[in-house]
Amino acid sequence: MIKRESKHRILILGVSGFLGSAIYKELFPYFRTSGTYNTSNKTLEKNRQFFHYNYEEDDIYEILDIVKPTIIISALRGDFSKQVMLHRHLAEYLLLENTKLIFLSSANVFDAYSKYPSYEQDKTLSNSIYGHFKIKIENMLLRLPKEKVAIVRLPMVFGPHAPPRLTEILQLIDLNEPIEVFPNLVMNITSDNKLTQQIHYIINRNKSGVFHLGSNDLVHHDDFIKEIIETLHLEHKAKYKQVFTTNDERYLAVLPKFNKLPKHLQLVSQDILSELKK
Numbered sequence: 319m320i321k322r323e324s325k326h327r328i329l330i331l332g333v334s335g336f337l338g339s340a341i342y343k344e345l346f347p348y349f350r351t352s353g354t355y356n357t358s359n360k361t362l363e364k365n366r367q368f369f370h371y372n373y374e375e376d377d378i379y380e381i382l383d384i385v386k387p388t389i390i391i392s393a394l395r396g397d398f399s400k401q402v403m404l405h406r407h408l409a410e411y412l413l414l415e416n417t418k419l420i421f422l423s424s425a426n427v428f429d430a431y432s433k434y435p436s437y438e439q440d441k442t443l444s445n446s447i448y449g450h451f452k453i454k455i456e457n458m459l460l461r462l463p464k465e466k467v468a469i470v471r472l473p474m475v476f477g478p479h480a481p482p483r484l485t486e487i488l489q490l491i492d493l494n495e496p497i498e499v500f501p502n503l504v505m506n507i508t509s510d511n512k513l514t515q516q517i518h519y520i521i522n523r524n525k526s527g528v529f530h531l532g533s534n535d536l537v538h539h540d541d542f543i544k545e546i547i548e549t550l551h552l553e554h555k556a557k558y559k560q561v562f563t564t565n566d567e568r569y570l571a572v573l574p575k576f577n578k579l580p581k582h583l584q585l586v587s588q589d590i591l592s593e594l595k596k
């Protein structure tokens with residue numbers, strides 16, 4: 319039997335997703351960890367730690383009452399206004415209970431700034447519906463007592479565990495279809511492996527505030543995608559379609575400056591390529 323720390327009860331909203339399931343794998347050996355899924359799934363249905371939950375229809379309070387989480391991790395996608403409503407309910411719950419929320423946000427909260435990378439304390443500004451929605455939830459959470467919330471802003475997540483982005487690239491190569499690359503896009507990136515370790519650290523050290531969990535270096539989107547394909551030895555099969563959304567270079571990068579994690583939890587883009595080689 320695995321002996322888990324009793325310190326925390328963790329509830330992952332979206333445990334069936336790419337990042338939710340990666341975070342679950344990292345945390346469940348150490349903490350009492352449960353989670354929600356929406357699409358019916360035989361394996362998850364059999365496990366009493368997993369709850370069927372659709373935020374478009376169901377009330378979250380029932381699950382909160384059963385789990386009594388000390389940490390909630392929000393790793394959901396889908397309807398924006400319904401997600402805002404859910405997070406409003408979560409914010410009310412956080413105020414009443416001894417619970418903290420870790421919210422997976424995105425570099426898109428800065429997508430209106432194209433000329434610079436962004437740091438934790440920069441003012442958020444977005445041109446996209448997705449970015450606007452993340453900002454709305456962030457602002458709601460930032461009004462809560464600081465120790466109640468960790469907002470983790472993520473750039474594109476790559477990694478060895480068949481993340482959606484990699485699967486899509488492999489499928490396009492298989493179908494002999496071109497892979498879209500954005501030569502003007504300068505970004506940072508992260509991996510599911512590193513992200514889950516960083517979240518584990520934030521929980522263990524009881525950290526809160528805003529975190530920028532991207533690589534310390536910046537890459538051009540097209541160069542990085544080509545490097546991934548070379549790392550997988552598929553360069554002779556790949557075709558590319560260059561997409562120019564702007565005339566100038568455009569930054570979409572969340573760099574850490576004020577809320578840095580220890581060295582072993584930081585990463586550079588090369589680390590992701592090395593992970594893919596393993």
Ligand SMILES: NC(=O)c1ccc[n+]([C@@H]2O[C@H](COP(=O)([O-])OP(=O)(O)OC[C@H]3O[C@@H](n4cnc5c(N)ncnc54)[C@H](OP(=O)(O)O)[C@@H]3O)[C@@H](O)[C@H]2O)c1
Pocket residue numbers: 331332333334335336337338354355356357358371372373374392393394395396397422423424425472473474475476
């Ligand atoms: N992946 C990235 O590169 C990246 C980058 C920046 C930020 N993020 C953020 O990280 C979070 C997780 O992303 P991901 O890539 O892991 O997403 P994902 O693989 O698409 O997972 C989304 C999760 O949301 C659940 N969900 C969808 N609709 C739902 C509904 N109506 N009710 C309840 N649950 C619902 C899904 O459940 P079912 O699968 O069971 O339907 C799944 O568990 C998101 O908030 C995203 O904005 C991701």
